Every structure is written in structure tokens, then in C-alpha cells.
Amino acid sequence: MRVLIVEDEPDLARQLRTALGDAGYAVDHAPDGEEAAFLGDTEPYDAIVLDLGLPKIDGVSVLEQWRRDGIATPVLILTARGAWSEKVAGFDAGADDYLTKPFHTEELLARLRALLRRSAGHASANLACGELRLDPKAARASVDGEPLRLTSLEYRLLHYLMMHQDRVISRTELVEHLYDQDFDRDSNTIEVFIGRLRKKIGADRIETVRGLGYRLICLPGEPN
Amino acid sequence: MKLRLPGKPSLVRRLILLATGWSLIVLLVAGIVLSAQFERAATDRLDTDLGSLADGLSAGIDVEGGVVVIPEVNDERFTRTFAGRYWQIAEVRADNVLVSVARSRSLGDTQLVLPPSGMAGLQATNKPVPYDAPGPVRPNGLGHQKLRASALLIRIDDNPPLIIMVAEDRTAVDREIRTFATTTAIALILLGLFIIAGVWIQVRVGLQPLFDLSREVSDVRNGRADRLAESYPAELAPLAQELNALVAHNHEVVERQRTHVGNLAHALKTPISVMMAEAGSHPGALADVVSRQSKAMHDHVEHHLQRARAAARAQGNREVTPVEPVIEELARTLERIFRDRGVSIDWRCPPDLGFRGERQDLLEIVGNVLENACKWSAGKVSVTVGTPETESFTLIIEDDGSGLPADRRAEVLKRGARLDEKTPGTGLGLSIVDELARAYGGSVSLGDSKLGGLHVELKLPRAEH
Numbered sequence: 001m002r003v004l005i006v007e008d009e010p011d012l013a014r015q016l017r018t019a020l021g022d023a024g025y026a027v028d029h030a031p032d033g034e035e036a037a038f039l040g041d042t043e044p045y046d047a048i049v050l051d052l053g054l055p056k057i058d059g060v061s062v063l064e065q066w067r068r069d070g071i072a073t074p075v076l077i078l079t080a081r082g083a084w085s086e087k088v089a090g091f092d093a094g095a096d097d098y099l100t101k102p103f104h105t106e107e108l109l110a111r112l113r114a115l116l117r118r119s120a121g122h123a124s125a126n127l128a129c130g131e132l133r134l135d136p137k138a139a140r141a142s143v144d145g146e147p148l149r150l151t152s153l154e155y156r157l158l159h160y161l162m163m164h165q166d167r168v169i170s171r172t173e174l175v176e177h178l179y180d181q182d183f184d185r186d187s188n189t190i191e192v193f194i195g196r197l198r199k200k201i202g203a204d205r206i207e208t209v210r211g212l213g214y215r216l217i218c219l220p221g222e223p224n
Numbered sequence: 225m226k227l228r229l230p231g232k233p234s235l236v237r238r239l240i241l242l243a244t245g246w247s248l249i250v251l252l253v254a255g256i257v258l259s260a261q262f263e264r265a266a267t268d269r270l271d272t273d274l275g276s277l278a279d280g281l282s283a284g285i286d287v288e289g290g291v292v293v294i295p296e297v298n299d300e301r302f303t304r305t306f307a308g309r310y311w312q313i314a315e316v317r318a319d320n321v322l323v324s325v326a327r328s329r330s331l332g333d334t335q336l337v338l339p340p341s342g343m344a345g346l347q348a349t350n351k352p353v354p355y356d357a358p359g360p361v362r363p364n365g366l367g368h369q370k371l372r373a374s375a376l377l378i379r380i381d382d383n384p385p386l387i388i389m390v391a392e393d394r395t396a397v398d399r400e401i402r403t404f405a406t407t408t409a410i411a412l413i414l415l416g417l418f419i420i421a422g423v424w425i426q427v428r429v430g431l432q433p434l435f436d437l438s439r440e441v442s443d444v445r446n447g448r449a450d451r452l453a454e455s456y457p458a459e460l461a462p463l464a465q466e467l468n469a470l471v472a473h474n475h476e477v478v479e480r481q482r483t484h485v486g487n488l489a490h491a492l493k494t495p496i497s498v499m500m501a502e503a504g505s506h507p508g509a510l511a512d513v514v515s516r517q518s519k520a521m522h523d524h525v526e527h528h529l530q531r532a533r534a535a536a537r538a539q540g541n542r543e544v545t546p547v548e549p550v551i552e553e554l555a556r557t558l559e560r561i562f563r564d565r566g567v568s569i570d571w572r573c574p575p576d577l578g579f580r581g582e583r584q585d586l587l588e589i590v591g592n593v594l595e596n597a598c599k600w601s602a603g604k605v606s607v608t609v610g611t612p613e614t615e616s617f618t619l620i621i622e623d624d625g626s627g628l629p630a631d632r633r634a635e636v637l638k639r640g641a642r643l644d645e646k647t648p649g650t651g652l653g654l655s656i657v658d659e660l661a662r663a664y665g666g667s668v669s670l671g672d673s674k675l676g677g678l679h680v681e682l683k684l685p686r687a688e689h
Contacts, residue, residue, distance in 0.1 A: 011498040019501070053490070080493035084554065084591030085584040091557040098561070102497035102522050105504060114564060 033057025274374035600625035
């Protein structure tokens, strides 16, 4: 899961990066409206955390621009201005949720999880695929009740596959959603991670569709 | 509205007193002059009559061999005793001794006196000299008759000079003069009253713009108007303009302060956020203190931010906000916020209903109550707008949640109260609503809803739009 943080205050941005990184997200950061507009338009984020008071272009305008450009990525507005007139304006511009500063990091993470779940069309907080379980809140996964020991990237990979478990996911898509933009992207490393993940959850659970990508297999008869 | 300050004379009274004093003086002088004029004219007429009588007598007098021959005078008033008209002819002997030669029968045994100027005055002229003189004593003990007399000195050949004195009772003339004076006085008093009434009307009507101005200023202060009308007379228009400029300036200052407070408050929120997050990620004694204190800072910031917003309400404004679009926007937004819980907001509002106040305040009031209702509801929230009164409208917001026990309702309107720490929110919601509604002269009351949850009734100032 790849998230864009748009925040001009460096300390808060650093905290958010750390908190989201710890929760298993690949995180990009834009310190002003211009860069935010550009990144949001060009990179396929799974969610965006958007501060409204931004240098260069204000947050609402950036959001409106994304929506005009057809970017449907869920956006969580993070702002000091909590008046209803501002909330209504934010939602009218196309926001999906609204969090007022100061906020608790746990609340931000909970809202973000809800946003991601909703955009992927899942009803429950925990993800399941056969005996495979993933708890995004705790950033933990298990098979048959046995906790899995996953690295951060392995967790992100599994999370993404489980979020989109009914379709084939291309290698490029995985690269775009698992790494932040500063990462040295080499699609071959994806194969390495797929290999490691197969060892931990069982090789038959990830199917390679030649020329297209990968698909998570939820064994028939198992509850989904 | 009070025009008169204690201890300060009213302008109306001052103008009326001035006009009254001035017209009293003018009328008094006019009365005196008129009466004097009339008296003189009446006396002159009498004097002329008496003068011609004296002339007439003198023309008829002859001296034949030292004996004065008196013409026959048949006027009844000269013949009856004390009848009112008198004549006397006296001869001036040596050493200016007067010897009465003849007199009218009406005089009885009374003698007419000489004018105050005496013999010398008579000798200096050949015209009749008029004067006041005492007449015969009246029989009923009322003293002397008051006479107007005229004396004329004539010389016939070388005989000793003769003095002809003619007199008439002046009671009738005096009565005429008195009647005239009384009539004039009554007429002038009436005129004076008319003038005072006229001045009063003039002052009231003339100063009406001043009263209007005072009323309008009071309207502006009470928030019933946001500025004065510009339709004042030339003398007041500059004052009205200055007042408008002052009001505008005042608005501007408050608005600026409000913006400053808002900016400060919002600017503080990010650092507080950073501190809270930083403290949260490094557990320990220091972090606890920082967490607690930054929470307290946030509460203060939030409270004073709301106060600054509410303070601007006191300024009053004439803005009218249509209610329907506000409810529509809020319902749309909140259904979106609570879409995971499947909350549906059922609302109905008359399309022409207006709220007398700012849009952002109505959003804040209704938004907070509605958000609260959504938070606690099991899926159904209803908004009913009623207009039982012309000056206000009611907004009833109900939910089908678990409601709130009666004894805890007063608590939630207090600042920062939060009955359930687990439901996210600042806890300031309903207290802000209460503060805002009061600032607009409205109210918030809580009760039980038919739906099962809380019933919140808002009463807010109404306007048509």
C-alpha cells in the first residue's frame, strides 16, 4: 500500500512518515501544493493524506485538480481548520475523510485503514484468504492461526495481494504500490520477494500468470 | 431610546423655551405699544372735540362795555348737573387773579382748574391746551369725576383776557381703552399659544431626522441594522456618513482581530499535533507531561477560538443565510462521513426560510448537533424544521441511538464535556452549539426522541430571504 503525505510542516511530515512506515505503508512526501498535485497526478497511490494549508497551491485546489483529472484515490484531509464550513468545502472538493489537528496517530491510521478498505470494497477490518489472515491494524499476518514473521516489504506485498485477491496483479503495479518514489525500482526484486513470501505462506498460494503477473489463490471451500 | 440625558437640557425643550421667551417679549411689547397707541388716539379724539368746543365758545363770546356776553349753549350735557360735559369762562384780572365769569349749569358749584402748565402755558399759545382735571364730586361718594379738559386763552380788544375751559367726563373713554387693552391682551395671549404650539410642531418635525438617527444608531448597536440609511438632510448626512464609516471601521477591527485569533489558534494546532505525536511515540514521564499539557493547550486554543468567533456575533449583522442549502450540504457531508455506519439523514425544510446570521455559524451550530446525532444513531437521523413564530424558527434533530439520561443533559452543554471518551470528537461540540445559539439570542434544549435517542431542539432567529 502506497500513501502520499502532503504536509508542509517538516516535523509533522517526519512523524507521519515514520508512523505510516511502521504501519507497513510505502510513503511519499510532498511539502507543497505544486509537488503534491504533480505526484498525485502521476503516481498510483492507494491513499493520500492532505494538509489544507499548503505553500504555492492550497490543499482544496490541489484536491479539486486531482478530481478534475479523474484521480479517484481516497483522500484524507488533515487540517487545523475544523469549522464545518471548511469541512463541507473539503468534502465538496472530493475528500473522503477529514481529520482535525491535533490528532492521535492511532486515529489517523484507523481512518486510513477504513479508507483503503472501503476503496477496495471490503467490509471487514481484517483481510482473509483461506486460512491466511491479515490484520492491518496490528500489521500482522497469520496462516492457520500461526503468526507469520514478515519483513516490511513482504508484509506490504501480502497486504496488497490480499486487498486485491480476486484479480491478477502486474509486476509494474506491485512496484508502483509497494515502493516509495525514492526507492531504486527494479522489478526483478519483486520476484525475489514473491519467492520469499511463497516460502512463508505456501508456494501454491501465489500463482504466476505468465506475461501478466501474480494472483493470490484462496483455496476453494475455504471461507473468504 | 432616550434623547435626554440626566442633567442635560433637552434640545426640544431648549428650542421651545427660547421661542416662548422671545415671543413673550415681542407680544408684551406689542401689547403695550398697541394699548398706548389706542389710548393716545382716543384721548386725541377727545381733545379735538373739546378743542373745537372751546373754539366754538370763544367764537360766540363778546365783550360789550366790559360785560362778557356768553352765547347760548343748549347741549343737555352742559345743562344737567354732573351730566358729563362742562364749561367755564374766567376773566384774568390784574396779578393773574382768575375770576369766574360764567359756567355751565352742569358744574354745580365746582370750579374747573387750570392746566398744570398754568397761566404761562396758556399765554404762550393761542390754541386750546388739553389736560386732565378733577371734576365735580360724584353724589354716591365715589370721589371726583375724572375729566379731560381743554383751556383756551382769548383776548377781545383791550378787555382783560378770558380763559375758556371745556371739560368732559373721561370715564367712557377710559372704559373703551381698558376694553381695548383686555381684548388685545387676550388676542395676544392666544397668538402666543399658537406660536408656541407652532414652534413645538416645527421642532418635533424639524428634529425628526435627529430622532431617526438616534433610533438607527441604536438599531445598529443591537444588530437590527448593519448601517445607517443615507437619506438624511444635508446637515445630518455628514454625521450619518461618519457614523457609518465608524461602524464599518469597528466591524473591520473586530473582523481583523477575529482573523488574528483564528490564525494564531490554527497556527498553534500543528505544533501541538507534532508535540502530541512525538510524546506518544516516546513513552515516559516527560512524554506524559507533554501529552497532558499539549492536550490542555489544545483545549484552550479551541475554547478561545470559539469565543473569538462568538464575540463577533455581538456586533450584530444583517446577513441572512438560507437554511435549506445548509442542511442539505451538512446532510450530504455527514452521510459521507458516516457511510460505513450507513447513517441516513431524513430532513425537510421550507425553501424560503432564512437564518438571521452568518452561514458559517449556522453550519457550525447544525453541523455539530447533526454530527453528534449521527455518531450516536443506529442508522436513522431526522431533521425537522418548524416555524411556529415569526421571529424565530426551530430545528429539531433526533436520532435512534441510545439517548441521554435526563440528569446528564445539562453536562453535555458544558465546555469540553464528553460522556464517552471512546467516540472520537473534541467533546466541545454541543457546548459550542449552546454558546453560538445564545450569541444569536437562541437556545438549545435536550429531550427524549420518539426514535429512541436524543431530541435536540434549536431555536434560532428567523428571516425571510
